[in-house]
Amino acid sequence: MPEDEEFNVTPWSVTGKVDYTKLMEKFGTQPIDLSLTSRIQEITGSEPHFMLRRGIFFTHRDLGWLLDQYASGNPFYLYTGRGPSDHTHIGHLVPWIFTRWLQEKFHVKLIFQLTDDEKFLFNDNLDLEKTHSLALDNALDIISLGFSEKDTEILIDSDNASILYPNALKIAKKITLSTVRASFGFEMDANIGMAFYTSIQAVPAVLESIRLGHNIPCLIPYGIDQDPHFRIARDVLPKLGYLKPASIMSIFIPPLSGVEGKMSSSDPNYAIFVTDSENTVRKKINKYAFSGGKTSVEEHKKFGGDPDIDVSYQWLRIMFEPDDTKLKKIREDYISGSLLSGELKAILIERVNKFLKRHQELREKAKDRLHLYLTSSHK
Amino acid sequence: MPEDEEFNVTPWSVTGKVDYTKLMEKFGTQPIDLSLTSRIQEITGSEPHFMLRRGIFFTHRDLGWLLDQYASGNPFYLYTGRGPSDHTHIGHLVPWIFTRWLQEKFHVKLIFQLTDDEKFLFNDNLDLEKTHSLALDNALDIISLGFSEKDTEILIDSDNASILYPNALKIAKKITLSTVRASFGFEMDANIGMAFYTSIQAVPAVLESIRLGHNIPCLIPYGIDQDPHFRIARDVLPKLGYLKPASIMSIFIPPLSGVEGKMSSSDPNYAIFVTDSENTVRKKINKYAFSGGKTSVEEHKKFGGDPDIDVSYQWLRIMFEPDDTKLKKIREDYISGSLLSGELKAILIERVNKFLKRHQELREKAKDRLHLYLTSSHK
Structure with a gap:
């Protein structure tokens, strides 16, 4: 992380406590305001997803334009992706769950790219056979979400x-070495595949236009760390006669260790994997989930806890408690001190395990249906 | 061309009068000596091709090792290529004719790569559809040579x-941006496809090993300007468990304008294309072929001409007069002054047109057989 900054966000690492307002300014994206969420409600006839209401998806590019196009009869398609470097963890699921909601409400096609090439090129310890097998593994989690x-x-x-x-x-x-060096911070010891890779990630943003033989708008939901790729794509694609893809971006789900950085497979104690057992989930959350509570029960009851730095509360807000009323009550009880840290963790553990139990069942069933989703069978 | 050098050779341009001895030193390749040509004769039971006898193919890497392997029952395969940026000219045919001879004498497989991606990435004025259609066009010339x-x-x-x-x-x-910058002289305004491309050109050097599931030696005949690609390949492939490809490299066929640089489609007056008519060939050679003769017939008869700077003589030596005795007589007559420049040009014109007449007929017939050679039909 450069010394003069409090946080740093690249497609390959997120460090520090991210100031999302500053990040929007730095990346040049627009906030998602009430007029946009109202417009989504108007078009879909559904209440906006809780991730929109709560600012989990907080910023965008050209979303208003995209909705106008849709409303006037020019639909879009969705594109998102995943770099398969390990088993899926729940941090990955946040944008996928939201993407699934978008697909359901707008009745549109989704291209889901699994970038086994990227993860191979960027990780010394992974071979291509491994990242490819992880791609097939991660695909099961995508299917399990109900796409x-x-x-x-x-x-x-x-x-x-x-x-x-x-x-x-x-x-x-259309992309120079200077551009990728500036956008991604590559040094000259980066490998040539890393330099080329961003052009591969740009293709799905125009693939449906190529197949149809005419331009169709594309909306890309992603974690904000992927933004450098799509800034380049938005710069280059119009030069080739394509539309700029629109985008909608999420914050990161924090690791158990605290509300800094983002959940990462490289710190497995601080992440919950979709394959974790009930017991593992209980142990990890009880042992590692950073608490915003006080050090003693007496103090906590007297002064209350701080949900804004409490990872258990944040996980409920970001993913595991869709009901605004229930979430509000948890927040108020925690602030007042009537809800103890251990009790808050117990709520989260119950929700996570309930989610994972069902997910793991669906994941088993997905194995037989995988071939129905893969591009090779589609075309 | 750097100011301190008399010539400069890269995969994309050759300038100046090339000193091939210096080039061998600079690139670190070995000369082809009599012991090697004798070994080829011994193994194949055929007189070495005139391009070997005359030093048109003049340098190599690991050719001795490759022949030893072959003699002990471990055969090799051939790999060569072509960047389809225009119609084929006769300069391109020199290494192909030699490669065909190698295939015939050693009874081995050949992979011929047509790099339409390269020519697209390196030429602002060519789109991929054009380079692809040129690849199909150039393939006809390959087939016409009798592979x-x-x-x-x-x-x-x-x-x-x-x-x-x-x-x-x-x-x-395994290849860094530093390596390709140093090897090819890229600046930071080079596009990211150019940086990545050399890895694509390396694949056919191991493709048969990949397909067979065990290592098989590979021999790559090429014009010496392609050497930076294969120096990198030889460095990297052993790190992946493959053999270093062996190589055998040719000098360049000079343009009509003189024995500097190499024949290039970008100077069409100074190149003979395989599609040129009899009349065009006659006009180009008569008008543009640089002569080593004297300015008047009288002077020429008195002092004689210089075959070493005479393009017509050089073309006969490099490609169009396989018979050493006949070539020797032409050389001696030219030096003595009894063979005039116009007469020398007439010999060349007759040879080139005879070659092209047959080639153009074969080229027409090749259209129906193209599909039999393309990888897509093979695999």
Whole structure:
């Protein structure tokens, strides 16, 4: 992290306590305000998803334009992705759950890119066979979230080079080494695959336009750390005659250790994986979840806890308590001191385990349906 | 061209009068000596090709090792390539004719890579559709030279990304931006596709090993300007468990304008294209072929001409007069002054047009057989 900054966000690491207002300014994105969420409600006829209401998805580019297009009969498609470097953890699920809601409410197609090439190129310890097998593994978690079989295409990069590479070439020709160095902070010891890679990540943003033979808008939901890729894509794609993709970006789900950085597989104690057992979840949360409570029960009851730095509360807010009324009561009880840290953790443990029990069942069932989602079967 | 050098050789341009001895030193390659040509004669039972006898193919890496392997029952395969930026000219045919001879004498497989991706990435004025269609066009010239249908695979990059890209990733991971900057002289305004490209050109050097599941030696014949690519490949491939490819490299066929640089499509007056008419060939050679003769017939008869700077003589030596005795007589007559420049040009014109007449007929017939050579039909 540069010394003059309190936080640093790149596609490969997030450090420090992220100031999302500053990040919007730095990246040049727009806040999602009430007029936009109202417009979504008006078009979909549904209450905006709690992740919108609570600012989990907090910023965007061209979302108003996209909604106007949709309302006037020009639909869009969704594109999101995942770099398969390990098993899925619950931090990954946040944008996926929201993306699934968007698909359901707008009745649109989704391309889900699994970038096994990226994770291979950027990790010394992973070979391509491993990242490819992780892509197939992670795909099960995507399917388990209920994405429409008919409208969802899971595209694994190394399996679909015949689609990706020729189109990536056209994008790559418009991107200089200077640009990727400035955008991603590469030094000259970066490998040449890393430099080329962003052009592969740009392809799904125009793939439906290529297939249809005419431009169709694209909306990309993603964690804000992926923004450098899509800033470049928005700069380059119009030069090739395509539309700029619109985007909607989320904050990060914090690790158990505290509300700094983002949950990461490289700190497995501080992440909950979708494959974790009930017991593991209980132990991790009880042992590691940073608490905003006081050090003794007496003090806590007297002065109350701070939900804004309490990871258990934040996880409920970001993902595990969709009901605003219930969340509000938890918050108030915690602040007042009537809800103890241990009790708050118990609520979270119950929610996480309930979610994972169902997810793990669906994940088993997804194995037989995987082939129905993969690009190779689609085309 | 750097000011302190008399010539400069990169995969994209050759300038100045090339000193091939200096180039061998600079690139670290070995000369082809009599012991090597004798060994080839011994193994193949054929007189070495005139391009070997005359030093047109003049340098190599690990050719002795490759021949030893072959003699002890471990065969190799051939790999060469072409960047399809225009119609084929006769300068391109020199290494192809020699490669065909190698295939015939050693009875080995050839992978011929057509790098339409490269030519797209490196040329502002070419789109990928154009370089792809030129790849198909150039393939006809390859087929016309008589390569064995059974043992020859023509691999067009943009059609075969599913083979090339996943393997190129593994190579790319081992090559830094510093390496390609130093090897190819890229500046930071180079596009990211240019930086990545060398990993694509390395794949055919190991593709047969990948397919067979065990290492098989590879011999790459090429014009010496491609050497930076294969120096990198030889450095990287052993790190991935592959053999270093062996190589055999040719000098350049000079443009009509004189024995500097190399024949190039970008100076079409100074190149003979395989599609040129009899009349065009006659006009180009008569008008542009740099002569080593004297300015008047009288002077020429008195002092004689210089074959070493005479392009017509050089073209006969490099490609169009396989018979050493006939070539020697032409050389002696020219030096003595009994053979005039116009007469020398007439010999060349007759040879070139005879070659092209047959080539153009074969080229027409090759159209129906193209599909038999393309990788997509092979695999």
